[in-house]
Amino acid sequence: DTGVSQDPRHKITKRGQNVTFRCDPISEHNRLYWYRQTLGQGPEFLTYFQNEAQLEKSRLLSDRFSAERPKGSFSTLEIQRTEQGDSAMYLCASSLGGGVYEQYFGPGTRLTVT
């Protein structure tokens, strides 16, 4: 399968712990997006990379959230000092660029903070 992959698929953590999620985009896609989805709501945009450059991060929910894409391939999203309100599905998407902007989503990482 050459789609977007995310790891882990599920994460249970205790409040106050740090968590990191990984996203591997479709290989030729140079744009990568992170979204968060809470129960019953549509996904909410968090941040966006073009290659290794993070071009939009004003929508990250707080300074506890950070994302990297060090070599322009995979990306990580880290949440520090998790809170119960961080429980959600975290979705990654990628797009080709060059005039093609449809986004292809991964299956998501479901985070539960206890």
Added chain:
Amino acid sequence: DAKTTQPTSMDCAEGRAANLPCNHSTISGNEYVYWYRQIHSQGPQYIIHGLKNNETNEMASLIITEDRKSSTLILPHATLRDTAVYYCIVGQNNAGNMLTFGGGTRLMVKP
């Protein structure tokens, strides 16, 4: 980005056409209409997008009114696997296009 309005839920009989409406009366001239769907426990899936002409692909057809204030996604022969939440999104078709999802329409295809 312009706001969209969709019915909360719809039913459709298997094998019949599903017509999902979307209102986007504040759309601006350079904004496209995108449709995505999300099947339970999966990430959203791109379906189709258009600017002002009607579009068709292997999944669906998109009909945009002449004034561009509304559109309809048509699934010509709905199957049980088309049961999902369908999101109509309006936005610019450019780099860094952050999709602004609303509540979507929950389509239930019934046998």
